[in-house]
Amino acid sequence: MGTGRLSIDLSAIVSNWKALASLARTEAAPVVKADAYGLGVGPVARALAEAGARRFFVAYAEEGFALRRALGPGPEILVLGGHMEGDARLLAECGLTPMLNSVEQLTRHLESMPEQPFGLQLDTGMNRLGFEWAEWAAVAEIALSQAPVLLMSHLACADEPDHPMNPYQLDLFRQMTDGLNVPRSLSATGGILLGPDYHFDLVRPGIGLYGGLPFEHAQPVVALDLPVIQVRELQEGEVAGYGNTWQAQRPSRLATVAAGYADGLLRSLSHRLTLWNGDKPCPAVGRVSMDLLIVDVTDLDGTPEALTILGPKQGIDRLGESAGTIGYEVLTSLGSRYARAYRG
Structure with missing residues (x-):
């Protein structure tokens, strides 16, 4: 096999969804935007739907179209980006529910498709999407008279449990929504872990x-396992990779591995990346290039057929830390050239 093998455990995704839903003790609507965080929206969403998920979140109407094709009729698909110019046909034909973010979107939606369900997103301090306090005060009566299906906001610092922004946003969300007879949602994964005060009627695990x-x-x-294309012997003092940025300090064996930044292995991983052969670490050397990595396998007993970059010894967050980023970016950057295998 010339490309890396990416194994995706659908049963683990379902188990994680059930665990987060159990913590929240309320409806948990999976977030499957960005092609299910790079793992394939069709297989992922179908597995979750078969396990009982009935609502899903995507970022844009075009993603909703792909998800509807994967799921067929039935599950509700909510679009976080709202109702953009030109979206009406997709929203109608695919039965999508936009989460309206502004007076402009609200006007567009009520004028062009007054019978189409919608929700509303409120800005509680992140200053990214949603109605701000003054806007909401101005349009709330009109918007609520049209029976929105959901009121939601989004936490900016939920991955930091002690951050003062969390209770601030919670308080503001309550002020903007308490007493309204509309289901509410505030929390994604981090918010779920903050506890029941943040759960409301629906959570959005991502x-x-x-x-x-x-x-x-x-x-x-x-x-993720990457095949070894070639192994070569170097003498002390020889160099490897673009720019000659690595030089052998001893007689060395280097494996050339089939993956690079075209496959989502960021160039910032150069000189900071470790691959694994079972329990044995193998440092990558030199620069990450478009299609290839060079890995020092001098200390291995034999010549491996493949090396592991994501597995028991290194998950997405550890790899993200090595690259100076986060696990989200690792997942969503996974390239299309991997041979994907779905389990469970």
Whole structure:
């Protein structure tokens, strides 16, 4: 096999969803935007639907179209980006529910498709999406008269449990929504872990489904093994890779491995990356290039057929830390060239 093998455990995703839903003790609507965080929206969403999920969140109407094709009729698909110009046809044909974010979107939706269900997103301090306090005060009566299906906001610092922004946003969300006869949602994965005050009527687990922090008890979901193309012997003093940035300090064996930044292994991992052969670490050397890595396998007893970059010794968050980023970016950057195998 010329490309890496990416193994995705659907049963682990379902188990993580059930665990987060159990913590929240309320409806848990999976977030499957960005092609289910890079893991394939069709297989992932179908597994979750078969396990009982009836609502899903995506970012844009185009993602909702792909999800509806995967799921067929039935489950509700909510669009976080709301009703953008030109979305009406997709929203109608695919039965999508936009989460309206502004007066402009509310006007567009009520004028163009007054019978289409919608929800509303409120800004409680993140300053990214949603109606701010003054806007909400101005349009709340009109919006609520049209029977929105959900009122939601989003926490900016939920992965930091002691951050003062969390109770601030909770208080503001309550002030904006208490007493309204509409289901409410405030929390994604991090908010679920903050406790029942943050759960309301629906939670939106995302990264926790896919094995990432801050859900420390998540089951691992992905494994990635990269095939070795060639192994060569170097003498002390020889160099390897672009720019000659690595020089052998001893006689060395180097394996050239089939993956690079075109496959989502960020160039920032250069000189900071470890692969594994079972329990034995194998440092990558030199720069990450487009299609290839060079790995020092001098201390291995034999020549491996493949090396592991995501597995028991290194998950998405540890790899993200090595790259100076987060597990989200590791997942969503996984390239299309991997041979994908779904389990469970």
